[in-house]
Amino acid sequence: MDDTAGDGQYQPGEVAERLFFTRPDGTETEPDSAIAVAADDEGWVPLEPDARALLADESAEPYDRYLAMTALTRWGSPVGYAAVQAAAQDPDEQPWRDYSIDRFYSLDNTFALLSRAVIDSVDQAVERGSTAERLAALAALIGITDRVYFEHNLSPSGMYPEDIAQLRGPIETQIERGLAELAAAPADVPLPGWVSDQVEELANALGMIDKDAADAYKARIPA
Amino acid sequence: MSEAIVKALDEAASRVGASLGKDASKAITDLYRDSSSKLTDVVKRSVGSDVEHAGQLKQIADKLEQNAARTGVSDAEKATENAALKQKLSDILHDPGSGTKPTIKREDNDFSQDHFVPNDPKTKQPKIDKTTGKPVEVGKSHINANGDLEPANPNGKTTMTQHVIGGNNPAIKGSSPYTSFAPSKGVGGKQYGSHEYQVDYNKLQQDIGGGKVNGVEIHDPASVQGSIQGEIDGIAGQHVVVPHGSLPNGEMTQPEKAAFGKQVAQQFGIKGEAKNDLTARINALSNSRRDNEWLVKGTIPGSYLTKIR
Numbered sequence: 001m002d003d004t005a006g007d008g009q010y011q012p013g014e015v016a017e018r019l020f021f022t023r024p025d026g027t028e029t030e031p032d033s034a035i036a037v038a039a040d041d042e043g044w045v046p047l048e049p050d051a052r053a054l055l056a057d058e059s060a061e062p063y064d065r066y067l068a069m070t071a072l073t074r075w076g077s078p079v080g081y082a083a084v085q086a087a088a089q090d091p092d093e094q095p096w097r098d099y100s101i102d103r104f105y106s107l108d109n110t111f112a113l114l115s116r117a118v119i120d121s122v123d124q125a126v127e128r129g130s131t132a133e134r135l136a137a138l139a140a141l142i143g144i145t146d147r148v149y150f151e152h153n154l155s156p157s158g159m160y161p162e163d164i165a166q167l168r169g170p171i172e173t174q175i176e177r178g179l180a181e182l183a184a185a186p187a188d189v190p191l192p193g194w195v196s197d198q199v200e201e202l203a204n205a206l207g208m209i210d211k212d213a214a215d216a217y218k219a220r221i222p223a
Numbered sequence: 224m225s226e227a228i229v230k231a232l233d234e235a236a237s238r239v240g241a242s243l244g245k246d247a248s249k250a251i252t253d254l255y256r257d258s259s260s261k262l263t264d265v266v267k268r269s270v271g272s273d274v275e276h277a278g279q280l281k282q283i284a285d286k287l288e289q290n291a292a293r294t295g296v297s298d299a300e301k302a303t304e305n306a307a308l309k310q311k312l313s314d315i316l317h318d319p320g321s322g323t324k325p326t327i328k329r330e331d332n333d334f335s336q337d338h339f340v341p342n343d344p345k346t347k348q349p350k351i352d353k354t355t356g357k358p359v360e361v362g363k364s365h366i367n368a369n370g371d372l373e374p375a376n377p378n379g380k381t382t383m384t385q386h387v388i389g390g391n392n393p394a395i396k397g398s399s400p401y402t403s404f405a406p407s408k409g410v411g412g413k414q415y416g417s418h419e420y421q422v423d424y425n426k427l428q429q430d431i432g433g434g435k436v437n438g439v440e441i442h443d444p445a446s447v448q449g450s451i452q453g454e455i456d457g458i459a460g461q462h463v464v465v466p467h468g469s470l471p472n473g474e475m476t477q478p479e480k481a482a483f484g485k486q487v488a489q490q491f492g493i494k495g496e497a498k499n500d501l502t503a504r505i506n507a508l509s510n511s512r513r514d515n516e517w518l519v520k521g522t523i524p525g526s527y528l529t530k531i532r
Contacts (some may be wrong), residue, residue, distance in 0.1 A: 152510070
């Protein structure tokens with residue numbers, strides 16, 4: 001880790017350090033690299049038991065457990081997808097919220113990063129027969145786009161048309177929910193701009209498979 | 224500022240020359256170079272007149288290059304497209320802008336915190352890191368005690384590309400000497416943060432150049448994207464033309480990114496960690512094009528900041 005990091009910055013515990021910050025040869029790496037490299041050629045096989053144990057360990061550092069959930073998800077594990085679904089049930093109560101923020105607005109982006117792990121695990125889910133669980137996890141995330149900032153991941157630049165076709169129902173339900181919330185918001189206390197943008201991005205995503213339906217939804221988004 | 228745009232245009236013109244001949248290349252460079260071949264005021268004036276111009280000029284450079292590299296089309300078709308892009312380039316270079324002072328903006332719900340202190344959702348008290356036993360701190364750009372806009376760590380070692388990629392390592396973000404900005408389209412519009420500051424980048428650049436401001440660098444979209452592109456080229460071992468996608472500003476769709484990443488990895492035999500690095504940088508380049516992202520390295524003195532709300 002960078003030696004300029006402040007005293008209060010997150011420090012991984014022993015298991016997370018080994019799984020996500022150390023290469024097999026003992027040199028330092030980053031969680032994104034460690035997780036992605038293990039996603040290929042079943043590299044996750046020797047790592048998954050420790051990741052599952054870390055995710056289940058309630059005494060462990062919350063962000064360590066978050067990384068374990070991210071890794072299991074990226075590796076196509078049904079355990080990871082189930083954890084994502086559970087987290088989406090109560091996003092504000094997750095102990096790892098706010099450990100990571102985006103570069104433009106300093107907004108929490110833990111769920112945004114988690115959404116990438118779900119989306120990018122498409123091949124691993126096919127290999128492991130967990131596509132249904134993956135789609136359920138993605139649907140759960142789509143269902144909280146009125147409450148949680150996803151950067152731009154749930155949009156045409158973040159989603160596959162095949163996933164959008166499978167999740168058309170949840171997407172349209174969420175667009176309707178977002179439109180209702182935008183319409184109900186008092187003019188003097190508007191919702192954050194990303195709420196409206198995420199409704200539009202979901203509609204744009206829908207536009208990858210049905211442009212007319214997407215245009216009809218977008219026409220209803222308040223200016 | 225501006226130099227990265229000229230570099231991008233020069234490189235694009237060079238590739239146009241290799242594909243369509245010297246005359247086609249010269250027709251492009253004549254638009255922004257004077258007889259002494261030095262950086263002319265044309266690009267500087269264009270970038271200085273409208274905050275959108277920097278991103279637009281980089282897009283033209285990308286498309287000139289992309290067109291020159293096209294396969295399966297005739298030289299005549301390439302020449303027609305090249306002429307259209309050259310006209311767009313000319314239009315932007317001669318567009319006087321909106322007439323208002325161009326600025327870049329940053330929004331945040333709380334600029335006063337030098338770090339974010341997450342609260343435990345149950346106790347409502349600051350979260351304690353179980354490894355260190357100390358309150359969790361997430362470093363961020365903020366207004367410091369002097370009223371200056373300070374990045375998470377002015378002396379941090381995080382690179383420009385690492386800053387844009389972000390990712391799952393909080394230490395990388397907490398060690399960033401960069402602050403991200405978006406082009407400002409005036410006052411109003413959708414708010415992502417309850418507070419907003421704008422920076423007059425022309426004045427700041429002028430005073431950096433004149434030695435009044437030290438330790439600060441402004442990176443326009445061409446510079447940010449050029450840095451990411453350089454790392455993509457480094458991974459591949461040669462220059463890779465990253466195509467503009469089908470979304471606004473050249474952003475790629477998810478299938479476009481995935482297909483291009485796989486193609487490049489296969490073409491250059493890129494595997495393992497390098498493959499992940501490549502994928503992350505293609506994604507970052509696409510995102511940076513979408514956002515027309517500007518970066519400022521170092522601490523911006525308060526006198527260059529305008530508080531909007």
